[in-house]
Amino acid sequence: MNAPDDLLPRLTALAGRRFGPRAATLGPDEDFFEALGIDSLQALDLLTELEDAFGVEVPDYELQGVNTFGGLAEVLRSRL
Amino acid sequence: MIDPSTYDSLGQLLSDALIQFKTDTALIEARRREESLRLQYREFSASALRVANRLQAAGIGAGDRVAILMSNQSKWLLSAYAVFFRGAVLVPLDYKLSPEEQAALLAHCRPAALVTEHGIWRRLPDLAVPLALVSEAPASFGAPAGVERWEATQERPAEADFVPRSREDVATIVYSSGTGGTPKGCMLPHRAYLAQLDGLLQLFPMERGDRYFSILPTNHAIDFLVGFVGPLCCGATVVHQRTLRPELLLWTMQQYGITHMAVVPLILAAFERALRERIDALPRWQRVAFEGLVATNAALTERRPRTALSRRLLGPIHEAFGGRLKRLFCGGAFVERQRAEFFYRLGIPVVIGYGLTEACTVVTVGGLAPYRADSVGRPVPGVEIRIVDPDAGGVGEVQVRGDTLMAGYLDAPELTEAAFDGPWLRTGDLGHVDGSGHLHLLGRRKNMVVTAGGKNVYPEDIEGAFAAVPCEEMAVFAADYLWPRRGLVGERLVAVVRPGTSEREAWRVLRERNRRLPDFKRVDGVVPWVEPFPRTASMKLKRGALAEAIRAHLDRDAVRPLARLEGP
Numbered sequence: 001m002n003a004p005d006d007l008l009p010r011l012t013a014l015a016g017r018r019f020g021p022r023a024a025t026l027g028p029d030e031d032f033f034e035a036l037g038i039d040s041l042q043a044l045d046l047l048t049e050l051e052d053a054f055g056v057e058v059p060d061y062e063l064q065g066v067n068t069f070g071g072l073a074e075v076l077r078s079r080l
Numbered sequence: 081m082i083d084p085s086t087y088d089s090l091g092q093l094l095s096d097a098l099i100q101f102k103t104d105t106a107l108i109e110a111r112r113r114e115e116s117l118r119l120q121y122r123e124f125s126a127s128a129l130r131v132a133n134r135l136q137a138a139g140i141g142a143g144d145r146v147a148i149l150m151s152n153q154s155k156w157l158l159s160a161y162a163v164f165f166r167g168a169v170l171v172p173l174d175y176k177l178s179p180e181e182q183a184a185l186l187a188h189c190r191p192a193a194l195v196t197e198h199g200i201w202r203r204l205p206d207l208a209v210p211l212a213l214v215s216e217a218p219a220s221f222g223a224p225a226g227v228e229r230w231e232a233t234q235e236r237p238a239e240a241d242f243v244p245r246s247r248e249d250v251a252t253i254v255y256s257s258g259t260g261g262t263p264k265g266c267m268l269p270h271r272a273y274l275a276q277l278d279g280l281l282q283l284f285p286m287e288r289g290d291r292y293f294s295i296l297p298t299n300h301a302i303d304f305l306v307g308f309v310g311p312l313c314c315g316a317t318v319v320h321q322r323t324l325r326p327e328l329l330l331w332t333m334q335q336y337g338i339t340h341m342a343v344v345p346l347i348l349a350a351f352e353r354a355l356r357e358r359i360d361a362l363p364r365w366q367r368v369a370f371e372g373l374v375a376t377n378a379a380l381t382e383r384r385p386r387t388a389l390s391r392r393l394l395g396p397i398h399e400a401f402g403g404r405l406k407r408l409f410c411g412g413a414f415v416e417r418q419r420a421e422f423f424y425r426l427g428i429p430v431v432i433g434y435g436l437t438e439a440c441t442v443v444t445v446g447g448l449a450p451y452r453a454d455s456v457g458r459p460v461p462g463v464e465i466r467i468v469d470p471d472a473g474g475v476g477e478v479q480v481r482g483d484t485l486m487a488g489y490l491d492a493p494e495l496t497e498a499a500f501d502g503p504w505l506r507t508g509d510l511g512h513v514d515g516s517g518h519l520h521l522l523g524r525r526k527n528m529v530v531t532a533g534g535k536n537v538y539p540e541d542i543e544g545a546f547a548a549v550p551c552e553e554m555a556v557f558a559a560d561y562l563w564p565r566r567g568l569v570g571e572r573l574v575a576v577v578r579p580g581t582s583e584r585e586a587w588r589v590l591r592e593r594n595r596r597l598p599d600f601k602r603v604d605g606v607v608p609w610v611e612p613f614p615r616t617a618s619m620k621l622k623r624g625a626l627a628e629a630i631r632a633h634l635d636r637d638a639v640r641p642l643a644r645l646e647g648p
Contacts, residue, residue, distance in 0.1 A: 033599045040599075041326050041350045048325045059199045060324050061151060064176055065598050 028070030089245035091164035131162035132240035167243025172299035247271035256437035265490035275483035279461035288315035333402035384449035390427020420453035455518035605639035
């Protein structure tokens with residue numbers, strides 16, 4: 001199992017690989033839809049990758065209302 | 081095919097279908113890349129009767145309400161059929177709403193039972209529901225009184241008493257709008273569904289062996305009809321994927337040879353992206369050859385779709401979608417014409433529809449022979465439309481009449497009265513009908529926007545989020561309501577603000593609060609306004625009067641984009 005405290009940096013790094021360098025520098029409270037210009041389906045793509053990396057399963061609807069990496073990390077953490 | 085026009089209720093219709101198609105496949109459910117369930121029609125019937133047995137034991141019968149709050153999956157359909165079998169009223173709730181919104185709707189409809197899944201249940205606040213059936217709960221689930229595992233129903237006998245209903249009895253209560261103000265629960269009688277199915281199956285009959293991939297929420301009117309009741313009365317198969325990630329959508333389509341899907345414009349855009357990537361990855365000479373084939377296909381299908389031919393010409397494209405796709409239905413929000421035509425040129429007809437929950441689902445659908453993506457089409461059989469008080473250009477409010485209309489809103493006689501003009505339903509949408517009978521939608525009379533994901537957003541619902549903004553007064557509007565224009569895509573929300581002493585601070589807080597909202601609820605700009613807002617004696621905002629005053633003094637250019645307002 002992954003230590004929860006390195007969850008956010010690992011998440012941010014994975015997002016950077018998927019969406020480019022701007023994503024890798026995004027703060028935990030910055031809105032990723034706005035900053036990266038992605039839509040909710042692209043966010044789900046990222047979630048799939050995160051699930052594989054962290055070995056968890058998150059239902060799609062738990063992403064509702066989540067728009068920051070900090071929020072995304074919370075969702076993952078509650079499932080670890 | 082079962083003929084819906086000869087039935088009195090959905091329960092009876094489905095019951096006959098389950099007998100008639102016995103050993104055909106009714107349901108396939110996949111969890112990611114694994115198939116987790118496959119049920120024949122007779123197995124579907126047995127499984128659902130076990131649920132009905134539990135409902136009957138709880139005393140649930142004619143007219144009692146049962147809410148379903150679940151993502152798209154087999155247990156949704158099994159439970160829904162059990163509800164109809166017992167003559168009860170189904171209340172499908174939107175699993176994508178927030179837990180608080182879901183609880184508010186449950187409090188409004190006061191169901192005798194709730195059917196839900198653990199991932200949703202665990203986020204709900206405490207509820208007073210007499211019986212809750214919760215699926216997929218972990219082993220540690222300590223069920224409190226009145227809460228049971230859905231799976232436990234499957235150990236019960238597959239028998240229950242069928243409770244007949246008449247055509248005018250209410251079949252479902254479907255909420256057409258969210259949360260602010262009075263919830264609008266459309267009471268749809270069995271008659272409405274039977275009439276709608278009859279009309280749709282005349283236009284788009286499905287065949288035994290067809291496979292419908294259910295990805296729009298089943299609580300939504302479209303998927304309920306074309307992704308549940310419709311396929312089952314044709315002997316077709318409904319396919320569910322528990323994880324609706326883009327790459328799994330394509331995998332599921334390929335794996336199961338999907339023939340029909342209903343989508344929203346957002347999904348259509350994702351499909352287009354995937355296709356364009358495929359085309360761009362081809363070597364240049366192949367791309368040129370491919371474009372030639374697309375042109376040939378477009379010429380050969382000018383008058384009508386020829387799916388088999390398109391599939392031969394453009395094999396690799398069709399294989400990306402599984403190679404059996406016959407058509408896509410797109411409604412909910414409005415499709416850009418170029419996008420629909422892009423798919424048609426590739427040999428995949430996108431049927432564009434227009435509808436609203438109050439009219440069961442579908443009012444008009446676009447023509448396929450010849451293909452037209454420039455309008456929302458003609459009324460479906462059994463439905464009439466008229467344009468009220470047209471202006472010089474023939475544009476007026478669209479009204480709908482027919483057997484598909486709701487009986488009214490639950491516990492809201494005033495809203496119900498306002499929704500109807502005699503036997504005609506007011507849609508609040510503006511449009512005109514052209515010489516060939518096609519409806520063109522041009523805007524909205526209602527203060528509402530429809531997002532690309534098909535959600536209705538009422539600006540009134542968002543105002544609460546801005547309560548902390550330091551200003552004298554503020555109201556949120558759909559820009560198209562303030563300044564009606566031709567077109568329904570790219571709708572925007574704006575905040576009309578009467579600033580107080582510190583304009584700068586107001587903009588700062590506004591921007592900060594706005595960022596916390598889900599993307600589809602955010603405002604894009606601000607309209608500063610100096611006059612006090614017109615209000616009633618009880619200080620309720622006169623929205624129409626304010627909109628009129630703004631319209632008279634300002635135009636669209638007066639909107640200041642949020643990003644460019646001064647502030648840190």
